[in-house]
Amino acid sequence: MNVGAGRRFRSPKAILFDLDGTLVDSAPDITAAVNELLAGRDLPPLRLDQVKAMIGGGIRKLVERAFAASGTPLGSALDEANRVMAPIYRRHLTGRTRLMPGVREALTHLHLSGIAMGVVTNKPQLAAREILLHFGLTDYLGAIVGGDAVTYLKPAPDALLLALDQLQVEPRDTLMVGDSSADVAAARAASMAVILLRGGYSQIPVEELGADLVCDSLFDLPSAMQTLQDAA
Structure with a gap:
């Protein structure tokens, strides 16, 4: 200590x-949610260590960081991506x-x-x-x-x-x-x-x-x- x-x-x-x-x-579940969101945009998945570095700041900030890491900054489309993420996120809370x-x-x-x-x-x-x-x-x-x-x-x-x-x-x-x-x-x-x-x-x-x-x-x-x- x-x-x-x-x-x-x-x-x-x-x-x-x-x-x-x-x-x-919760990083494994959050990673699964992020990758389901990215797959919906035909973007490649992120690794666990990449997503772990994005945790903190809430879901909106997570979504923003995930798309930026995928080389696809969202800009004005962030609100829509955040809405899409909400139900995906809720499906990945306790499985992993x-x-x-x-x-x-x-x-x-x-x-x-x-x-x-x-x-x-x-x-x-x-x-x-x-x-x-x-x-x-x-x-x-x-x-x-x-x-x-x-x-x-x-x-x-x-x-x-x-x-x-x-x-x-x-x-x-x-x-x-x-x-x-x-x-x-x-x-x-x-x-x-x-x-x-x-x-x-x-x-x-x-x-x-x-x-x-x-x-x-x-x-x-x-x-x-x-x-x-x-x-x-």
């Missing part, structure tokens, strides 16, 4: 989790998606500790809820906020603040757990502490993103929280 410096941390009353790359490895290491164990531990939990994601809210239901995680969560529930996606703080309003917890009593620069920026804008996990979808080493602490997986989350408290 790598600990950041200079930030005060206390035991949180709530923890907010990112979804893609944090709680679930898997939980990230330590998720069930961490959420069970936190639930038994009385810590409120929520998910904040740029994925559409119904899609996020379907994935969380599929894995039996919704009972742990007092808030699920998708990108279509707010005006501005992460890295804006809107989704985090809406989740906290639903949980009735203040930002100073909350920890954000994610895997990307957007999670760090959103947490900082909302005045929250933030822990990043290795093994997600960030194309920049997570150690360079300015989190309070970086750890290998959610198996490490309880000890990571204690480390931050001890260092405060």
Whole structure:
């Protein structure tokens, strides 16, 4: 675990989790959706590693990046491609998606500790809820906020603040757990502490993103929280 410096941390009353790359490895399903969309335009498929680098920013940004990577920038046709993608995306939510290491164990531990939990994601809210239901995680969560529930996606703080309003917890009593620069920026804008996990979808080493602490997986989350408290 790598600990950041200079930030005060206390035991949180709530923890907010990112979804893609944090709680679930959804890249294989997202790749299948992207390639179905591209096939409809007679474009060649993209590799898993290519699509993984495009995740973050919501479906519209994913579609834009996918066509750009295929050498076919959409321009004014982006709106139509995004409409076509919506039902395709919904068909590829749980077939190949898997939980990230330590998720069930961490959420069970936190639930038994009385810590409120929520998910904040740029994925559409119904899609996020379907994935969380599929894995039996919704009972742990007092808030699920998708990108279509707010005006501005992460890295804006809107989704985090809406989740906290639903949980009735203040930002100073909350920890954000994610895997990307957007999670760090959103947490900082909302005045929250933030822990990043290795093994997600960030194309920049997570150690360079300015989190309070970086750890290998959610198996490490309880000890990571204690480390931050001890260092405060």
